[in-house]
Amino acid sequence: MTIININVPVGIINSVQDYAKILQDVMQMNVSFDILKFSTTPKGITLIIDVPSEQLGSIKEVFKNEGISVESKSTVFVEHELCIDCGACTSLCPTGALHLTDADELEFVKEKCIGCLICVDSCPRRAIKET
Numbered sequence: 001m002t003i004i005n006i007n008v009p010v011g012i013i014n015s016v017q018d019y020a021k022i023l024q025d026v027m028q029m030n031v032s033f034d035i036l037k038f039s040t041t042p043k044g045i046t047l048i049i050d051v052p053s054e055q056l057g058s059i060k061e062v063f064k065n066e067g068i069s070v071e072s073k074s075t076v077f078v079e080h081e082l083c084i085d086c087g088a089c090t091s092l093c094p095t096g097a098l099h100l101t102d103a104d105e106l107e108f109v110k111e112k113c114i115g116c117l118i119c120v121d122s123c124p125r126r127a128i129k130e131t
């Protein structure tokens with residue numbers, strides 16, 4: 001599976017019918033995918049979805065044909081030498097990718113990371129970096 005970031009600018013979707021058309025295009029490809037995050041901003045709508053890697057190309061094509069940009073998601077890494085295991089980042093991580101172990105040490109599970117980047121600014125030691 002591959003996590004992608006879909007940015008729908010203001011103006012592309014003005015009604016429920018516009019949503020329906022895009023979803024219909026995707027459904028016709030008979031693809032299963034998980035929506036990991038849905039957010040709205042003044043610039044438009046952002047979706048983070050987890051799609052089968054082998055169908056990534058055709059999914060991108062559908063969205064691009066609708067004028068919607070698709071990017072592979074970035075992820076993060078932790079510079080453990082800077083980390084003081086305070087746990088501040090773990091309370092914000094929506095997937096549990098960042099968590100404290102029973103020994104109260106920070107652990108990062110890359111496979112669970114959806115690249116939302118919420119954690120980056122939460123670290124008082126700047127130990128979390130985007131990659």
Ligand code: SF4
Nearest residue numbers: 093113114116117119
């Ligand atoms: S970017 Fe940070 S907060 Fe977001 S899922 Fe990955 S580890 Fe968690």
Ligand code: SF4
Nearest residue numbers: 083084086087089123
């Ligand atoms: S917020 Fe920074 S210092 Fe605290 S546990 Fe997370 S990575 Fe470590």
